[in-house]
Amino acid sequence: MEHQTKMGGQRRLVLEEILNEKQIHHVLKQVIGDTPWDLKWSEVRPAVDGIAGFLGDHMKAVLYVDVLGEIKKVHLFVKRIPENNKPKADFIDEFNFYRREMLMFKVLEEIPKEGPNPWCGKAYIYSESIFVMPDLAVQGYTTRHYLDTLDTQHIFITTTTIARFHAAFVNYETKKSIMLNRPYNTLQEYGHLLVESTFCDSPWMNPCAKLSTSLIKAFSSKPYRDMPDMEEKLRKLFLKGCYSLKEYEDTVNVLVHKDLWVNNIMFKYENDTPVNAVLVDYQALRYGPPAFDLMIFLYVTTDRHFRDTKEKDVFNHYYTVFEESLTDDSKKRMEGLGFDRDNFLEWCERARMFGMVEAIGIYPFILMDPKTAQKEFDDPATYEKYMYEDRSEPVLAYSMKCNVYRDRNLEASEEFVERYVLKEL
Known part of the structure; x- marks a missing residue:
């Protein structure tokens, strides 16, 4: 039947x-x-x-x-x-x-x-x-609108979830190490899967630099909007940011979700207050320091004003939950690695560039309404052109129709130029 x-x-x-x-x-x-x-x-x-x-x-x-x-x-x-x-x-x-x-x-x-x-x-x-x-929706979970930036309540409840996720994985590797009587490393066993496909020196990244340049030239009022060789400067720095997400021997490494935008976070509410967040869609999984996930999350779900005023509170909340969620054996392992609150805060700054590149790379897709995104980016006839050559045409056209889409894409590119490109001049 x-x-x-x-x-x-x-x-x-x-x-x-x-x-x-x-x-x-x-x-x-x-x-x-x-x-x-x-x-x-x-x-x-x-x-x-x-x-x-x-x-x-x-x-x-x-x-x-x-x-x-x-x-x-x-x-x-x-x-x-x-x-x-x-x-x-x-x-x-x-x-x-x-x-x-x-x-x-x-x-x-x-x-x-x-x-x-x-x-x-x-x-x-x-x-x-x-x-x-x-279907988690039947259990009372829901996602936010694709154009939403998250407020403080949603940021902190999701930060709690991310910290618990990372701590659970640290506890998993600690337990495996004790059972095997040797340090266990997930990357050594599954490194053939945890390789990068897009956020590396790949054809997918080149249109990111081209698009950022197009957005700034078309919509920015900043004095650097006509900077010579902007596209090439951005491309080189984007790749520098991409290669910063990797395994590091001198710190703790975890499975990193790497795709923490609003559609991959589901919230449960009581009296309109978020009481839990669940992470879904782990297909972009990587292996590296946990700060990378937190910086990706902040850059794809908040605006620059929130980060400028609240990110230190988020960092401290993450570390508190992370530490509280570790087993005693995992805490000893963290002490041996010198991974404490101050060290974690240093890693957050080191991970910032990747978080920004991630936002710049995926904003054109995730901030577009689903029907338009399907029409523009899921057509086999134009798929390879927009993925690997130049996606400026559909993005600039949609930016003229949706101010929020335009402003969030532009803000991400402008912040990257101001933090990294101008410093190299």
């Missing part, structure tokens, strides 16, 4: 075309257990009207299951390799994006489960082509 739903004017989505019978049984066994069940029907729809995330097709499904005469609804969130954009599918496969997220869920199986406020979700299925997870 086909389980399907309409997609407006598009072809119907059919459950059996997304999950095979074995996968459906695997999911329902985890949800329902060994109790006999019978799948009666299902509904499948796109997660949003447009692009829900850049690295895959995203869907929501509801399975109506007869369990001992009672219909139980099983709500799922599904992410799979794009079907209609082969260049993007090849990009995802070549650079191990889904395999990196598989690694994260594998590690999570060895990390003690959290209480009522987890820092991550779970996956019923994780493979090289598809992920099937509970």
